[in-house]
Amino acid sequence: MNKAELIEAIAADSKLTKADAKRALDSFIGATTGALKKGDRVALVGFGSFSVAKRAARKGRNPQTGKEIKIAAKKVVKFKAGNDLATTV
Numbered sequence: 001m002n003k004a005e006l007i008e009a010i011a012a013d014s015k016l017t018k019a020d021a022k023r024a025l026d027s028f029i030g031a032t033t034g035a036l037k038k039g040d041r042v043a044l045v046g047f048g049s050f051s052v053a054k055r056a057a058r059k060g061r062n063p064q065t066g067k068e069i070k071i072a073a074k075k076v077v078k079f080k081a082g083n084d085l086a087t088t089v
Helices: 003-014 018-037 083-088
Strands: 042-044 048-055 058-061 068-071 074-081
Touching: 003 018, 018 042, 018 048
Parallel strands: none
Antiparallel strands: 042 048, 048 074, 058 068
């Protein structure tokens, strides 16, 4: 499911217009992004939670040449499914 299909599904389920559903989804994405950028955790009970984790620097290999390369440390977004979602899927 892509973003346009999700907007259509939200609009149909909630009886909103597609424009209103798009604004709601964009607002959710913006609020979630802002919270994660600050280092906060976003928890949706029953669905799951989004959080930021630090990935340490490590060594890897270039698959074409086999040469060892350094992979820099970075922050990554993690999602952990909630119990309701996990049992449904």
